[in-house]
Amino acid sequence: MGAAAGAAQEPLEPPRPAFLPELTLEEKRTLARGERVQRQTRQGSSGTGLVVVDVRADAATAMEVLQSFAAYGDMIDTVREARILGQRGGVTKAEFLISRFKLRVRVLLKSNPAASTVEFELDPDCKAAGKSVLNDARGIWYVERPPDCRPGHCRIWLVASLVVSGLVPGFLVDYAAARALPRASTWLKPTCERVQRSHEREGRRHLLNAVAATAAAAAQQQQQQQQREG
Secondary structure, three states: OHHHHHOOOOOOOOOOOOOOOOOOHHHHHHHHOOOOEEEEEEEOOEEEEEEEEEEOOOHHHHHHHHOOHHHHHHHOOOEEEEEEEEEEOOEEEEEEEEOOOOEEEEEEEEEEHHHOEEEEEEOOOOOOOOOOOEEEEEEEEEEEOOOOOOOOOEEEEEEEEEEEOOOOOHHHHHHHHHHHHHHOOOOHHHHHHHHHHHHHHHHHHHHHHHHHHHHHHHHHHHHHHHHHHO
C-alpha cells in the first residue's frame, strides 16, 4: 500500500463526451495504420460527420494547435485568412475566409482545456456569415489518450453538423461533406507532429543548457576549493 501511495500518479483523463460513438475494431486498425476514420450521414438539408485521427504528439500539444485560432490561415489549406474579432467570457469570435470560393464565415469558438475540447458554431448574429448557403454549422474537437492509442500518440476527434439552405441540392451537400471532412482534418497530423518535434528539440536544448550550467558551476566550485587549499 505504501509503495502504491508513493508512486507517481498519472494525470486523470477528462470524462469522455457521451455523444462520441465507439470505434469498431476495423476502425481502430485503420487508426493504428496512421490513417483517418470518417463517417457522415445526411437527412434532407442537414448532415453530420466525424473524423478521427491519431497523431504522434501529446494531448497538450494537440490542444495548443487547436486553440491557435489566429494561425488557422497558416495551418489549414482551405482557410485563406483568419482574423480574431474579439473575445468575451471565454468565447473567441473569428472570421475565416474559406476555400477558393472565398466564403467569409464568422465563427464563435470556445476552448475548454480541462475537458480537452474546442467547440465552434456559426455566429448567429453575423449577416456576413454566408447564411445564404449555411443556415447553421457547429461542432467540437476532442483530444484523448485512449488505451488502444499507440505510445507517444493522442487521438483527435472532429464531430460536426450543418444545415444548408433548402435551395442546395442534396448531391451537392454530399459532395461538399465528402471533401470538407478530410480537408478539415488532414492538416492536423503534420501540424501537431511538427509542433511536437519543436517542443522536443526545445526540451533537449533546455536540458543540455541545464547540464552545462551545472557542470560549469561544479567546476568553478572545485577551482575555488583548490585555491583555498593552496
